[in-house]
Amino acid sequence: MKTNLLLKNLIDVLFILMIAGIIGFLFILAFGVFNTSVGNVTANSYEDFTDLPLQYWIAVAVSFLTYLLMLIALYYLKKSARYFLDNDLLKEQVISNLSxxxxxxxxxxxxxxxxxxxxxxxxxxxxxxSLNYGDNLFVPLFLGIxxxxxxxxSNTLANAKLLKEEHDLTI
Structure with a gap:
C-alpha cells in the first residue's frame, strides 16, 4: 500500500512540475525573456533568435508539442493512479487510460x-x-520502453478482466 501511495504522489508531483514548466515556457515566450539555451544554441537577445535557421524553429515547435503530449500521457496515468490505492486495476478506466x-x-x-x-x-x-555521448539518445529510448x-x-489487465468475467459467469 505504501508503494501505491508513493507512486500516486510521485505522479502527482511530476504532473504539477510539468504544468509549471509549460507555464514557465509560455512566460518566457510571451514576455520576451531571451536568455535561454535550447539545442546548444545560446540566445541573449531578439536578434540572436531572428538569425536562427528554420530547422531550429521547427525543432522547438516539435519539442513543445512533444512536451504537451507527454503532459497528456501523464494526465491519463494520473487518472489511473487513484485506482492504484484501492488495488482496483481491472476497471475499464484503468485499462483505457494506461493504453x-x-x-x-x-x-x-x-x-x-x-x-x-x-x-x-x-x-x-x-x-x-560535435559528436558526444550524452543522454539525448536515452530519453526517447526510455520513453518508448x-x-x-x-x-x-493494459493488454494484460484487459485479458485478466476478461478471464475474471468468464470465471464469474461459470460459478
Missing part, C-alpha cells in the same frame, strides 16, 4: 527523436556539429 498513456509516450519518444534530429541537422548546417510497457500492462 492511452502508452500510445502517447510512444508518440512522444518518436517526436523527441525527430526534434533531436532537427537540432542535429541545424548544428550540421551551421557547422557547429515505458510506453510499450504501459501498452503491455
Amino acid at each position: 492511452k498513456s502508452g500510445v502517447l509516450l510512444i508518440i512522444t519518444a518518436i517526436s523527441t527523436t525527430i526534434s533531436y534530429v532537427l537540432i542535429w541537422l541545424t548544428e550540421l548546417s551551421v557547422g557547429t556539429l 515505458v510506453g510499450l510497457f504501459f501498452k503491455l500492462i
Whole structure:
C-alpha cells in the first residue's frame, strides 16, 4: 500500500512540475525573456533568435508539442493512479487510460527523436556539429520502453478482466 501511495504522489508531483514548466515556457515566450539555451544554441537577445535557421524553429515547435503530449500521457496515468490505492486495476478506466498513456509516450519518444534530429541537422548546417555521448539518445529510448510497457500492462489487465468475467459467469 505504501508503494501505491508513493507512486500516486510521485505522479502527482511530476504532473504539477510539468504544468509549471509549460507555464514557465509560455512566460518566457510571451514576455520576451531571451536568455535561454535550447539545442546548444545560446540566445541573449531578439536578434540572436531572428538569425536562427528554420530547422531550429521547427525543432522547438516539435519539442513543445512533444512536451504537451507527454503532459497528456501523464494526465491519463494520473487518472489511473487513484485506482492504484484501492488495488482496483481491472476497471475499464484503468485499462483505457494506461493504453492511452502508452500510445502517447510512444508518440512522444518518436517526436523527441525527430526534434533531436532537427537540432542535429541545424548544428550540421551551421557547422557547429560535435559528436558526444550524452543522454539525448536515452530519453526517447526510455520513453518508448515505458510506453510499450504501459501498452503491455493494459493488454494484460484487459485479458485478466476478461478471464475474471468468464470465471464469474461459470460459478
